[in-house]
Amino acid sequence: MQNRQHIRYFFLQVVFIHFAVQNSKSKFSIDFEKFHEDSQEKNDNDIKALDKTKCSIDSDIEEINEIYTKFKSSLKDTCEVVRNLIPTCKEIDELHKFQEKWYLECHKLKIVTTYFGLKAQSNELTLLAKKPMIEKKRSNDENLRYSIIEYICEKTCLDIQLMNLFIYCYNEDKKAGRLWKSIKQDPNKVNYLAKKII
Structure with a gap:
């Protein structure tokens, strides 16, 4: 049943296409004759007008x-x-x-x-x-x-020499001995050290 319907639709489509082609041929031949009859100037104007008109896709582009x-x-x-x-x-x-x-x-x-x-x-x-x-x-x-x-x-x-002495002593640095020699010359620094050690 469905195959018959498909065949009918197909047949109808073929018939419509045939008529459309025939119709187009006749219109084409008429238009073609008119085209040759029109002057060259009119064709140029038509072409210019066609160039100026935008297609719907132009705005999308x-x-x-x-x-x-x-x-x-x-x-x-x-x-x-x-x-x-x-x-x-x-x-x-x-x-x-x-x-x-x-x-x-x-x-x-x-x-x-x-x-x-x-x-x-x-x-x-x-x-x-x-x-x-x-x-x-x-x-x-x-x-x-x-x-x-x-x-x-x-x-x-705090005297910077004393601070350095504390750092050198803590790190067991050899510079501590040299620094101690210069610090022991100043009684105030020795007093401060004595208080911290005791």
Whole structure:
């Protein structure tokens, strides 16, 4: 039953196509004759008018081109932002590494001050560890350590030679002997050391 319907539809389609072709042929021949009858000037005007009229797809193409242009511009802006972020990320990473190094140096010195019972210096180191001096970021480890020692000694009124002696003694450094020779010349420094040792 369905096959018969399909055959009927197919047959009807073939008949319609045949009539459409015949109709088109007759219209084409009439139009072709008219075409030759019209003057060349009219044809040029028709062609120009046809060129000026937009197809429905033209607006879609323009819209797609506009979207593509905006996307391309946005992509360039994004690339520029990423390029600008790379140095910023690098700077943030360097700052983070510096903060870790700063904290580690403060912690090492705090161990020394705690060992020798230097409470004021120990407390100051705890505070200083949380607030690194960003201007010292480019310093190497030795300069960084010296900056911290200098700051702590200045803040707590401790002689820097005494602080260095405590550090050298704690680390069993050979420099401790040489430093002791210069410290024992000053009775105030010896008194301070005696109080801390006792």
